[in-house]
Amino acid sequence: MSPQAHVTGWGKYVPQRVLTNNDLAQMVETSDEWITTRTGIAERRIAADDESTSSMAIKAAQKALSVANLNPTQIDLIIVATATPDHAFPSTACLVQDALGATHAAAFDLSAGCSGFVYGLSVAAGLIEAGQYENVLIIGAETLSRITDWDDRATCVLFGDGAGAVILHGNAAEGGVLSGTLGADGSGGELLCVPAGGCKRPPSHETVAEGMHYLTMKGREVFRFAVRIMPSATRKVLEMADLTIEDIDLIVPHQANQRIIASSARSLNLTPERVYSNVARYGNTSAASVPIALCEAVDEGYVHQGDVLVLVGFGAGLTWAATALQWSAPLPTDPQSRTKAVWYKVLYRYAKVRSWIRSLVRKIAAQFTKFRQ
Numbered sequence: 001m002s003p004q005a006h007v008t009g010w011g012k013y014v015p016q017r018v019l020t021n022n023d024l025a026q027m028v029e030t031s032d033e034w035i036t037t038r039t040g041i042a043e044r045r046i047a048a049d050d051e052s053t054s055s056m057a058i059k060a061a062q063k064a065l066s067v068a069n070l071n072p073t074q075i076d077l078i079i080v081a082t083a084t085p086d087h088a089f090p091s092t093a094c095l096v097q098d099a100l101g102a103t104h105a106a107a108f109d110l111s112a113g114c115s116g117f118v119y120g121l122s123v124a125a126g127l128i129e130a131g132q133y134e135n136v137l138i139i140g141a142e143t144l145s146r147i148t149d150w151d152d153r154a155t156c157v158l159f160g161d162g163a164g165a166v167i168l169h170g171n172a173a174e175g176g177v178l179s180g181t182l183g184a185d186g187s188g189g190e191l192l193c194v195p196a197g198g199c200k201r202p203p204s205h206e207t208v209a210e211g212m213h214y215l216t217m218k219g220r221e222v223f224r225f226a227v228r229i230m231p232s233a234t235r236k237v238l239e240m241a242d243l244t245i246e247d248i249d250l251i252v253p254h255q256a257n258q259r260i261i262a263s264s265a266r267s268l269n270l271t272p273e274r275v276y277s278n279v280a281r282y283g284n285t286s287a288a289s290v291p292i293a294l295c296e297a298v299d300e301g302y303v304h305q306g307d308v309l310v311l312v313g314f315g316a317g318l319t320w321a322a323t324a325l326q327w328s329a330p331l332p333t334d335p336q337s338r339t340k341a342v343w344y345k346v347l348y349r350y351a352k353v354r355s356w357i358r359s360l361v362r363k364i365a366a367q368f369t370k371f372r373q
């Protein structure tokens with residue numbers, strides 16, 4: 001029997017700084033009333049200057065490892081789903097791999113907009129079920145505040161920063177990831193886009209002056225796409241797992257807009273208690289939204305062992321993805337002991353020193369080679 005992919009660890013990190021609707025009303029022509037009624041968002045988190053997608057991803061990953069009781073060297077693969085990587089390359093996943101000291105892990109970034117984390121879950125589950133990997137760390141992390149045009153009221157009220165992580169572990173027990181569906185429609189690419197900064201329009205004085213490095217969005221079209229695709233992806237993933245709507249204990253949808261979440265719930269005939277939402281607190285954190293919401297749903301007691309969950313996302317690309325899973329991890333989790341906290345601290349310090357030594361050795365070797373020539 002092939003192994004099943006089970007969630008054994010989860011963790012989130014959100015920056016400290018809170019930006020409220022009233023704060024935004026001081027920056028652009030908008031109001032708390034408009035933002036709340038059109039989106040359900042009350043506030044969002046904004047990364048500090050010294051934070052980035054990798055630094056938030058690392059913190060979320062550390063929490064997930066601690067919940068899973070896993071040593072970083074036991075991770076086989078790290079996937080970071082993000083539209084706001086620290087660099088074009090190296091991948092953010094490689095930065096995370098180094099900081100964690102996950103010395104046996106392969107690492108890559110996944111670009112599928114807001115669907116990225118759910119895409120990553122499917123990829124990871126497939127590799128686990130194929131027997132290729134045992135422990136995969138999947139992270140959704142974004143610093144959207146750095147690609148947001150803070151003068152554009154149509155977009156700046158929607159987005160926030162943060163990171164969420166999950167560990168999938170393969171074993172023969174029943175449950176875990178039951179099915180997954182992925183989709184894309186590139187004809188809608190221009191609906192959500194960062195026009196410049198890639199190789200098609202490399203950064204130049206002109207692109208910067210024209211604000212082409214900021215996120216642009218055709219909100220109404222994305223809205224129409226979202227309310228159609230969320231229910232259909234949910235139905236498809238249930239059908240693949242031989243389940244019905246009645247079997248769902250909780251849906252954790254992409255947190256873009258409360259109206260999209262409510263409309264999807266209505267068309268699936270789901271009562272609001274079976275649809276998790278925290279969009280009011282964080283806004284749309286793109287690939288980070290589903291894992292942050294999952295962590296909060298677990299922490300707030302909405303998830304129980306044996307529950308059937310559907311995670312569903314949509315986003316830039318256009319893309320969409322849904323995963324059905326049966327929650328197998330015991331809840332609540334043991335509170336982290338002091339010894340365990342100290343142990344992880346030592347591991348991460350060691351990872352930092354190890355990384356520093358390896359880079360120093362590389363530099364010395366380069367100098368030595370130059371000297372011999």
Ligand code: ACO
Nearest residue numbers: 030034038113114153154157219220222223256257315316
């Ligand atoms: N404050 C006040 N007024 C505003 C604001 C604002 N912040 N933003 C827009 N308006 C105005 C518009 O100018 C417009 O005025 P007009 O009628 O005089 O032209 C009016 O409000 C209505 O604008 P709409 O865009 O039609 O408003 P809508 O009800 O569609 O809501 C929204 C806009 C919230 C963006 C909605 O369309 C939406 O949520 N779309 C989906 C967004 C989404 O899910 N994005 C996912 C991103 S996924 C990823 O991969 C990053």
